[in-house]
Amino acid sequence: MxxxxxxxxxxxxxxxxxxxxxxxxxxxxxxxxxxxxxxxxxxxxxxxxxxxxxxxxxxxxxxxxxxxxxxxxxxxxxxEKEHELRTILDSVSEGVLAIDKDGKISHINEVACNIFNCLPEEVKGLGVEKVLGENTPVLETLRLGNPCRLKERKIRKDGKTIQFLTSSVPVKNDQGRIIGVVSTIQDFYQVEKVILQADKRRQLITFDDIVHQSRQMTQLITAARTVAKSASTVLLRGESGTGKELFATAIHTNSLRCRNQFIAINCTALTDTLLESELFGYEEGAFTGAAKGGKQGLFEQANGGTLFLDEVGDISPRLQVQLLRVLQEGTIRRVGGSKEIAVDVRIIAATHRNLEEMISSGQFREDLYYRLNVIPLRILPLRERKEDIPLLAQHLIRKICKKLNKPEVYLSKESLELFMVQDWPGNVRQLENTLERLINLTDAAEIQPEHIFAWTDITNVNNSIKTTLGKQQAFQVEIPLEGEWPQLKDIVASVEKEVISQVLKKYPSSRQAGQVLGVSNTTILNKIHAYKI
Structure with missing residues (x-):
């Protein structure tokens, strides 16, 4: 009918x-x-x-x-909603599975079907372990609510091994109860085809592209320009978001290797096995799914050029041994191979971790540390070079407005002062994210403090600074019980010196200290000179 x-x-x-x-x-x-x-x-x-x-x-x-x-x-x-959801799921490049509260598959997209060689109607309603294998971390996410990221898994199906990476996040209702899980799947060896392509195609930058005006950054860039001409290994130290990769790229561009490859890899973005095959390559037949004829690793691809190992402090002890061997011998051995391959690669490594503490606790090899730490360069956090904030903020605003196709905006004087007294734990990355949020959510030509208070977690720190100073212990001046009293100007000078000294401990630049105390930075500089602080 x-x-x-x-x-x-x-x-x-x-x-x-x-x-x-x-x-x-x-x-x-x-x-x-x-x-x-x-x-x-x-x-x-x-x-x-x-x-x-x-x-x-x-x-x-x-x-x-x-x-x-x-x-x-x-x-x-x-x-219609089902069709729309299916279209969205099938349009993404990763496999996607939706699992209900009973651990059964409610949705699966085309990519996941291709990875597991199945049809949607075959697996819908099945327990997720029937597809992802026993003890899948997805079930732990469903039970405990703990998300997992890039867990490496192997299952056997129809006589073949399927190797994949799985991530999962819980789905919760309004009461916070877990009602399901969404799991994303990446084919282990398909990842190799797309990884680092953006890094290989990137437009290399120079030291002139690093926006700064502080004396500390000028000194650092001068030192980096000098070491760029050598072939020595460089270790970039610094917090997340300070611009370590920016310096690595500039060092390569200023080096004698600038006409050859600059390849960057984030050592935390890949599992141990995948990172090994990416760095060293593999021979044909090294594992199921290995490309015919094998594959060059990044050391071979960067031959004559530079390999940037970002977050090198996070690599496993096993890979630390292999990396040490490359630095000592100048040769690599592909996964599944026995032939030694000579490589001429300059290593620039970077980490935000305290490698010295990791050595003490046995997490990082001391011999590898000395091989990497030939030329250490510390990238300053933003709170130690706040003089760069005005120039850097407007540069980032210009870049963001161009990306969003919006007219360029500006920070008001009060907004800039507010930015200058922040600690910026996320450094330049946090500053850029904050500005992008403001530009997206504000239509005004000039960003005012009220915009900042409304759309960011920044508060009026000037008031809190003054409150903090007011709560500190009273500054005392020793008055003799006998003899002559000091002149009033000497008492005032003593207290003034102590106040400025205390403020400079927390806000080390004259500009910041002047903003806190309500005077010009010139006044602060004169007082520092006069009191020999």
């Missing part, structure tokens, strides 16, 4: 729903499904043998008071 779907739009009134159902019954309609729309409407799916009967139903419904429209639809709203 033919099926029809009609949408009924109306302005609500008491009893209208009852009248609609009465008309469907009077016309002998066999209802299959019904869905209420959020804005005064409903959709009915039904079976009917005669077109004339359908037309009479529509005419009877239109005759009702408060009915504004009766139209035919191709799908029920829930079917």
């Amino acid at each position: 033919p099926e029809f779907i009609i949408q009924i739009d109306f302005t609500d009134r008491p009893g209208l729903g009852y009248e609609i159902f009465k008309i469907t019954e009077n016309n002998g309609i066999d209802k299959i499904a019904m869905e209420v729309l959020p804005k005064h409407g409903m959709v009915i799916q039904f079976q009917c043998a005669l077109d004339e009967q359908v037309q009479k139903l529509v005419a009877d419904l239109k005759a009702l008071n408060n009915i504004t429209a009766v139209t035919f639809r191709n799908q029920m709203p829930y079917q």
Whole structure:
């Protein structure tokens, strides 16, 4: 029997729903499904043998008071949403599985079906372990709510090994209860085809592209320009977001290797096995799925050029041994191979970790540390070079506005002062993210403090600074019990010196200290000189 779907739009009134159902019954309609729309409407799916009967139903419904429209639809709203969700899931480059609260698969996209060689109808409703294997970390996420990231898994299916990376996050309802899990799947060896392509194509930058005006950064860049000309290993130290990769790229561009490859890899972004095959390559047949003829690793690809190992402090002890061997011998051995391959690669490594503490606790090899730490360069956190903030902020604003296709905006004087007294634990990356959020959410040509307070977690630190200073212990001046009293100007000078000294401990630049104390940076500089602080 033919099926029809009609949408009924109306302005609500008491009893209208009852009248609609009465008309469907009077016309002998066999209802299959019904869905209420959020804005005064409903959709009915039904079976009917005669077109004339359908037309009479529509005419009877239109005759009702408060009915504004009766139209035919191709799908029920829930079917349209299902189709939209399926289209979205199939458009992403990773495999996606949705798991319900009972651990059964409710959705699976095309990429996941291709990875596991299955059809959606074959696996929907099955327990997730039937597809992802026993003891899958997805079940731990469902049970405890702990997300997992890039867990390496192997399963056997139809006599073949499927190796993949899985990540999962819990889905919670409004009460915070876990009602399911979404898991993303990446084919282990397909990752190799896309990894680092952006790094290889990047436009290399120079030291002139590093925005700064502070004396400390000028000194650092001068030193980096000098060491760039050598072939020695460089270790960049600094907190996350300080621009270590920016310096690594500039060092390569200023080196004698600038015409050859600069390849960067983040050592925390890959599992131990995948990082090994990426760095050293592999021979044909080294593992199931290995490319025919094998594959060059990054050491071979960067031959004659520079390899940047970001977050080198996070590599496993096993890979530390292999990296040490490359630095000592200048040769690598592919995974599954026995041949020694000579490579001429300059290593620039970077880490935010305290390698010295890691050596003490046995997490990092001391001999590798000395091989990497030939030329150490410390990239200063933003709080130690706040003089750079005005220039850096406007440079970032210009870059963000261009990306968002918006006219360039500016920071007001008060907003800039507010930025200058922040500690910026996320450094330049945090500053850029904060500015991008403000530019997205603010239409004003000039960003004012009220915009900052409304859209960021920055507070009026000037008041808190003054409150903190007020709570510190009172500054005392020793007054002799006998003999002459010091002159008033000497008492004032003693207290003034102590106040400035205390402020400079927390806010080490004259500009910052001047802002806190309400005087110019010139005044602070003069006082520092006069009191020999």
